[in-house]
Amino acid sequence: MDNNTPGTSSFPTISSAGDDPGLEMLQHNDRQTCGTPFLDDPLISCREIEVFYGEQCALHKMSLDIGHREVLAIIGPSGCGKSTFLRCLNRMNDSIEECTVQGEITLDGVNIYDKNVDVVPLRTRVGMVFQKPNPFPKSIYDNIAYGPRIHGLAASRSELDEIVTSSLQNAGLWDEVKDRLTSTAMALSSGQQQRLCIARTLAVEPEVILMDEPCSGLDPIATTKVETLINNLSECYSIILVTHAIEQASRVSQRTAFFHQGFLVEVGPTARIFTTPESRLTENYITARLT
Numbered sequence: 366m367d368n369n370t371p372g373t374s375s376f377p378t379i380s381s382a383g384d385d386p387g388l389e390m391l392q393h394n395d396r397q398t399c400g401t402p403f404l405d406d407p408l409i410s411c412r413e414i415e416v417f418y419g420e421q422c423a424l425h426k427m428s429l430d431i432g433h434r435e436v437l438a439i440i441g442p443s444g445c446g447k448s449t450f451l452r453c454l455n456r457m458n459d460s461i462e463e464c465t466v467q468g469e470i471t472l473d474g475v476n477i478y479d480k481n482v483d484v485v486p487l488r489t490r491v492g493m494v495f496q497k498p499n500p501f502p503k504s505i506y507d508n509i510a511y512g513p514r515i516h517g518l519a520a521s522r523s524e525l526d527e528i529v530t531s532s533l534q535n536a537g538l539w540d541e542v543k544d545r546l547t548s549t550a551m552a553l554s555s556g557q558q559q560r561l562c563i564a565r566t567l568a569v570e571p572e573v574i575l576m577d578e579p580c581s582g583l584d585p586i587a588t589t590k591v592e593t594l595i596n597n598l599s600e601c602y603s604i605i606l607v608t609h610a611i612e613q614a615s616r617v618s619q620r621t622a623f624f625h626q627g628f629l630v631e632v633g634p635t636a637r638i639f640t641t642p643e644s645r646l647t648e649n650y651i652t653a654r655l656t
């Protein structure tokens with residue numbers, strides 16, 4: 366496959382758009398994704414990804430690169446395939462029986478769907494943080510130590526202590542929990558629980574962090590803390606952030622991808638997507654969310 370040729374999948378375009386995007390008449394035309402889906406030196410490279418749930422196609426021949434140490438925001442209406450796309454990147458869709466994934470996804474040049482690839486180490490390299498914080502019903506310490514223990518990342522108790530400390534520090538949670546590491550994680554606030562889940566992901570030394578609407582259940586102060594954290598983490602990790610908040614995408618991401626009905630409509634530098642989108646679909650979505 367020619368990696369430099371943008372995908373030629375079809376996606377819905379507007380045949381008659383009024384002021385109300387809800388009244389748009391959509392039709393399917395053969396069109397290319399607007400913008401710049403391809404990078405010179407990608408960490409992850411997706412080519413013509415198609416995902417089916419049984420007969421239903423949820424992602425249509427999607428091609429998109431993710432760079433080293435960038436935050437890519439994914440925006441789009443509910444049901445457009447954002448979570449499905451994230452799950453492709455660490456093969457979480459494998460556990461959905463009727464789900465099939467076609468196309469090619471490479472991480473550092475290796476096809477992650479190759480039969481020789483073990484999904485357990487893949488999911489440590491490509492970690493995931495969910496919409497609802499999901500700490501284990503264990504102590505704060507044991508939540509963070511769980512991954513390093515099962516992957517044998519620490520040779521001694523003191524090494525494990527170091528991993529727990531640095532993970533909590535890097536997740537911006539250390540000062541709030543350092544005096545109660547043996548207390549249950551379930552007693553933390555939801556904002557703290559979400560940063561704990563991020564710390565748990567960091568503890569197994571990922572390269573990529575997938576975040577699926579990580580702030581949707583958080584108050585504005587907790588949201589700001591997670592956004593600050595995303596900014597800091599992007600110095601070391603590639604982060605793919607699904608968000609419903611346009612303002613959040615503009616605050617934390619360098620690139621933004623707009624999905625619509627399972628199609629990658631447009632992708633490019635966040636500042637450009639939000640000021641001069643090429644696609645009317647993108648423009649209407651952003652305008653409706655900002656007004």
Ligand SMILES: Nc1ncnc2c1ncn2[C@@H]1O[C@H](COP(=O)(O)OP(=O)(O)O)[C@@H](O)[C@H]1O
Pocket residue numbers: 418423441442443444445446447448449450461
């Ligand atoms: N486990 C599943 N089984 C069947 N259909 C699914 C499943 N998960 C998602 N879908 C369908 O795939 C499409 C995309 O869903 P999803 O990726 O969850 O969208 P988003 O995250 O953008 O809201 C939707 O039509 C949804 O109903």
Ligand SMILES: [Mg+2]
Pocket residue numbers: 447448449577
């Ligand atoms: Mg979703």
